[in-house]
Amino acid sequence: MANPAAAIEHHGHTPTTTGLDHRKVAIWAFIGSECMLFASLISTYLIYKGRSVTGPFPHEVCSPPVCDHVMKPILNIPVTSVSTFVLLMSSLAMVLALAAVENADKPKHSLSEKILGSSKLWLFMTALLGTTFLGFQAFEFTSFVHEGLTIRTNLFGSSFFTLTGFHGAHVTAGVLWLVTLLAIDIRRGLKPKDAVIVDIAALYWHFVDVVWIAIFTLVYLIH
Amino acid sequence: MATTAAAPPYVATREASNTGLWSWITTVDHKRIGALYLVTALIFFLIGGIEAEIIRLQLMQPNGTVVSAYTYNELFTMHGTTMIFLAVMPLSAAFFNFLVPLQIGARDVAFPRLNAFSYWVFLFGGLFINASWLLHAAPDGGWFGYAPLTTMQFNPGLNIDFWVLGIQILGVSSLAAAFNFITTIINMRAPGMQLMRMPMFTWMAFIVQFLLILAFPVITIALVFLQFDRFFGTQFYELAAGADPLLWQHLFWIFGHPEVYILILPAFGLVSEVLPTFSGKPLFGYPVMVYSGMLIAFLGFGVWAHHMFAVGMGPIADSVFGVTTLLIGIPTGVKIFNWIFTMWGGNVRFTVAAKFAIALIALFTIGGISGVMHASPPADLQQTDSYFVVAHFHYVLFGGSMMGIFAGIYYYYPKITGRLMSEKLGNWHFWLTFIGMNLTFFPMHFSGLAGMPRRIYRYDAGQGFTTYNEISSWGAYILAVATLFFVWNFVRSRKRGAVAGHNPWNAPSLEWSIPSPPPDYNYAVIPTVSSRYPLWDHKGAVVEFHEGEPIKTARELGIPMPFPTIKPLFTALFMTLMFTGLLFIHKNNWPMAYTFMFGGAAGMVASLYSWLLSPLE
Amino acid sequence: MAHDSAADHVTHSDHVAMGEVKEHPTWSTYWKVAVILTLITACEVWIYYIPSFVAGHLFVPTLLILSAAKFAIVVMFYMHLRYDHKLFRALFTGPLIIAMVTIVALLFLFGHLAIHAT
Numbered sequence: 041m042a043n044p045a046a047a048i049e050h051h052g053h054t055p056t057t058t059g060l061d062h063r064k065v066a067i068w069a070f071i072g073s074e075c076m077l078f079a080s081l082i083s084t085y086l087i088y089k090g091r092s093v094t095g096p097f098p099h100e101v102c103s104p105p106v107c108d109h110v111m112k113p114i115l116n117i118p119v120t121s122v123s124t125f126v127l128l129m130s131s132l133a134m135v136l137a138l139a140a141v142e143n144a145d146k147p148k149h150s151l152s153e154k155i156l157g158s159s160k161l162w163l164f165m166t167a168l169l170g171t172t173f174l175g176f177q178a179f180e181f182t183s184f185v186h187e188g189l190t191i192r193t194n195l196f197g198s199s200f201f202t203l204t205g206f207h208g209a210h211v212t213a214g215v216l217w218l219v220t221l222l223a224i225d226i227r228r229g230l231k232p233k234d235a236v237i238v239d240i241a242a243l244y245w246h247f248v249d250v251v252w253i254a255i256f257t258l259v260y261l262i263h
Numbered sequence: 264m265a266t267t268a269a270a271p272p273y274v275a276t277r278e279a280s281n282t283g284l285w286s287w288i289t290t291v292d293h294k295r296i297g298a299l300y301l302v303t304a305l306i307f308f309l310i311g312g313i314e315a316e317i318i319r320l321q322l323m324q325p326n327g328t329v330v331s332a333y334t335y336n337e338l339f340t341m342h343g344t345t346m347i348f349l350a351v352m353p354l355s356a357a358f359f360n361f362l363v364p365l366q367i368g369a370r371d372v373a374f375p376r377l378n379a380f381s382y383w384v385f386l387f388g389g390l391f392i393n394a395s396w397l398l399h400a401a402p403d404g405g406w407f408g409y410a411p412l413t414t415m416q417f418n419p420g421l422n423i424d425f426w427v428l429g430i431q432i433l434g435v436s437s438l439a440a441a442f443n444f445i446t447t448i449i450n451m452r453a454p455g456m457q458l459m460r461m462p463m464f465t466w467m468a469f470i471v472q473f474l475l476i477l478a479f480p481v482i483t484i485a486l487v488f489l490q491f492d493r494f495f496g497t498q499f500y501e502l503a504a505g506a507d508p509l510l511w512q513h514l515f516w517i518f519g520h521p522e523v524y525i526l527i528l529p530a531f532g533l534v535s536e537v538l539p540t541f542s543g544k545p546l547f548g549y550p551v552m553v554y555s556g557m558l559i560a561f562l563g564f565g566v567w568a569h570h571m572f573a574v575g576m577g578p579i580a581d582s583v584f585g586v587t588t589l590l591i592g593i594p595t596g597v598k599i600f601n602w603i604f605t606m607w608g609g610n611v612r613f614t615v616a617a618k619f620a621i622a623l624i625a626l627f628t629i630g631g632i633s634g635v636m637h638a639s640p641p642a643d644l645q646q647t648d649s650y651f652v653v654a655h656f657h658y659v660l661f662g663g664s665m666m667g668i669f670a671g672i673y674y675y676y677p678k679i680t681g682r683l684m685s686e687k688l689g690n691w692h693f694w695l696t697f698i699g700m701n702l703t704f705f706p707m708h709f710s711g712l713a714g715m716p717r718r719i720y721r722y723d724a725g726q727g728f729t730t731y732n733e734i735s736s737w738g739a740y741i742l743a744v745a746t747l748f749f750v751w752n753f754v755r756s757r758k759r760g761a762v763a764g765h766n767p768w769n770a771p772s773l774e775w776s777i778p779s780p781p782p783d784y785n786y787a788v789i790p791t792v793s794s795r796y797p798l799w800d801h802k803g804a805v806v807e808f809h810e811g812e813p814i815k816t817a818r819e820l821g822i823p824m825p826f827p828t829i830k831p832l833f834t835a836l837f838m839t840l841m842f843t844g845l846l847f848i849h850k851n852n853w854p855m856a857y858t859f860m861f862g863g864a865a866g867m868v869a870s871l872y873s874w875l876l877s878p879l880e
Numbered sequence: 881m882a883h884d885s886a887a888d889h890v891t892h893s894d895h896v897a898m899g900e901v902k903e904h905p906t907w908s909t910y911w912k913v914a915v916i917l918t919l920i921t922a923c924e925v926w927i928y929y930i931p932s933f934v935a936g937h938l939f940v941p942t943l944l945i946l947s948a949a950k951f952a953i954v955v956m957f958y959m960h961l962r963y964d965h966k967l968f969r970a971l972f973t974g975p976l977i978i979a980m981v982t983i984v985a986l987l988f989l990f991g992h993l994a995i996h997a998t
Contacts, residue, residue, distance in 0.1 A: 091505040477975055
């Protein structure tokens with residue numbers, strides 16, 4: 041296989057200059073780029089924090105005359121704590137899925153080895169937990185709208201929905217990616233040589249998770 | 264954008280037919296994609312040039328009547344947007360595509376189909392943004408699109424919609440290409456091609472890709488806010504809602520300043536290839552050139568607010584950004600001196616390429632010096648938004664980027680086509696460009712200091728701007744003539760230029776060891792590199808091509824080539840259609856909006872899956 | 881840059897032998913990391929509900945440190961940066977630093993982190 045560019049898409053082990061897979065180098069560069077994307081969103085949220093001229097507000101009560109009627113702080117910390125936990129656990133499921141693919145060839149004897157070594161189970165769990173997180177987000181968004189906060193209401197609404205919405209869109213893309221991998225796994229079984237395609241999905245997934253770690257603190261907890 | 268699914272095992276060695284329209288729209292060959300970029304970007308360069316000529320026609324006399332204020336706004340906005348996003352950036356991309364794999368001794372880029380995708384997105388994005396002319400609704404908010412002036416309240420037409428969506432589309436192209444080239448340069452260097460042996464152009468290309476991946480997300484988000492404000496009623500730039508009018512400016516310039524280096528560093532790289540060859544000497548201070556490039560890029564993220572001194576950020580911010588801006592002058596100055604020392608004591612051959620390269624040194628220095636003047640906030644307050652600034656950035660972008668790119672075109676044309684461009688026509692092109700460019704832009708320093716503001720479509724006879732503007736306009740007409748010489752030379756040399764041979768300039772780097780034009784697989788045997796100038800040092804396992812030797816096909820050599828594919832084109836097309844759907848929202852045509860948006864999105868996802876699940880070769 | 885030399889180009893396994901790419905950790909490590917992440921999250925939410933702590937000066941720094949710790953743990957263990965090639969570390973930390981400096985600079989410029997002369 042003389043063409044390294046082409047070859048790498050078939051075998052993870054064809055020599056490249058660094059010995060690393062092209063796709064893994066590219067996904068890390070992509071993640072670096074995403075840092076700036078979320079930095080812009082987060083900065084805007086923080087810059088506009090406390091500058092809305094009308095309620096509802098994230099952490100403060102809004103009373104007349106600023107608002108028509110008294111509005112409670114809108115962020116629901118208990119619910120978001122649970123969804124944060126769900127997303128963290130999805131990262132655990134994701135690493136277990138990758139480990140299962142990396143060790144797909146090793147014989148499994150005990151039941152626990154079989155469970156831990158099932159890439160299908162853990163890919164499914166990751167996608168399920170990701171979907172659960174999205175469900176929480178959908179619940180949060182609709183309840184905000186019922187309480188009178190939309191993307192048009194005030195600066196908080198605009199920056200909050202855009203920031204968390206962008207994150208949600210990333211989770212959605214990740215879920216689709218995971219479902220695709222699951223479909224491939226079910227159809228032909230993922231082998232250790234396929235580890236890299238799970239690895240790049242995993243890196244993306246964990247990155248989306250760490251972005252949420254930052255958002256949870258900066259948006260929800262700090263006030 | 265990496266492949267998400269494993270491809271089936273290697274099937275067969277198939278050869279693409281390499282002629283005809285179909286072969287061009289399905290190509291995944293980095294050299295052909297480079298050629299597509301080159302020709303497309305040159306056409307956009309001509310369009311942007313025509314816009315500039317109309318601007319100069321309007322300003323030639325006081326109270327010009329050639330165009331209305333509205334059209335004038337469209338013209339200067341589209342001139343800037345076209346030259347930056349559709350001419351200089353893709354011209355640089357043409358060289359990244361053509362040269363980077365050749366210079367590092369690779370057979371293609373890391374992701375050939377993603378590369379084709381980048382090109383098609385660029386083409387469709389360029390067509391999209393220019394389609395606005397057909398509706399006489401071309402963007403008219405300046406290339407910087409300052410919000411809140413570009414919000415619905417102040418600019419309710421489709422003009423800004425075209426601009427916002429067009430830049431968004433073009434951003435996808437640049438980002439996809441950047442991930443591709445970062446991976447290519449890190450991972451596809453030939454044996455022995457250590458980082459510090461890479462040709463300087465590849466180094467500058469490498470640095471620019473990092474600027475791209477870090478700067479473009481910021482403009483993406485600023486544009487998303489503007490898009491949401493315009494289409495969905497968010498309040499990011501709504502002053503009555505408490506929004507800050509500086510938010511856009513900060514986000515824009517966090518992108519905008521690195522963008523300046525995205526425009527100039529590739530030209531620096533090209534000149535660093537041209538000058539050593541025509542001086543017959545290695546590049547002076549190679550490591551310092553690399554480190555100064557990195558330093559320029561790094562500092563480039565810490566100077567953005569010098570575009571905003573006039574908004575009143577306070578003494579601390581002004582001082583910090585003033586100082587970082589002055590600091591950036593140091594590595595840039597280092598580069599200027601290194602080029603001069605490269606020529607010093609060399610046996611300089613004054614070819615057209617060399618002349619353009621030397622012109623870059625001189626003209627960029629002038630632009631650089633006026634740039635350092637802006638670094639001082641008090642001086643900047645006098646110069647900002649005046650023609651002095653217009654003079655400054657045309658010296659760095661025309662005198663710098665375009666001169667470097669012309670040098671690159673004359674230098675690499677024989678490698679791309681196998682034929683030399685005419686030196687005689689080239690000399691006409693060079694001297695007319697050099698004279699025309701200085702006549703156009705040098706008087707702008709004076710009209711600017713005399714108080715002529717940018718972006719005005721008329722001035723009065725008694726304001727003291729008349730003579731300067733007249734000279735500028737005559738300069739611009741000379742530039743138009745010069746460009747005609749270039750176009751003629753470019754077109755005629757394709758068939759009638761002298762046959763070049765594989766190394767017409769006696770150049771030192773790897774790309775000159777293979778036939779011109781190179782075969783689709785580039786290197787029959789991947790070279791082993793053991794020096795920075797393999798063809799001069801005759802070290803390492805670099806086999807130079809001998810003229811007259813038969814060039815074998817990939818099949819004869821058993822080199823598997825990637826399949827041509829139309830899927831990246833479809834993915835790009837559907838993505839553009841998806842963005843187009845948003846335009847209908849402002850016409851309240853929701854059925855069309857939904858059809859385009861959801862149809863485009865579905866088509867894009869479908870062609871993306873089909874692309875990623877099909878084998879590369 | 882050892883991994884750039886011609887010799888390294890030949891075989892991939894050399895890199896592993898040189899210890900540049902360590903083996904990924906095992907299941908038990910992953911579970912332990914998950915427990916730690918859960919505990920930190922619980923801790924974050926817990927201090928959010930202590931009014932006296934929220935009123936104090938330490939509230940914001942504590943939360944920032946806790947989330948930075950979580951961020952670092954996920955990146956090091958789940959994204960394997962602790963084990964993988966140093967190139968990946970550079971590709972991630974470089975942009976991350978520029979991103980964080982940009983956020984801080986913007987907060988200064990918009991007066992959220994004013995420098996107080998007094």
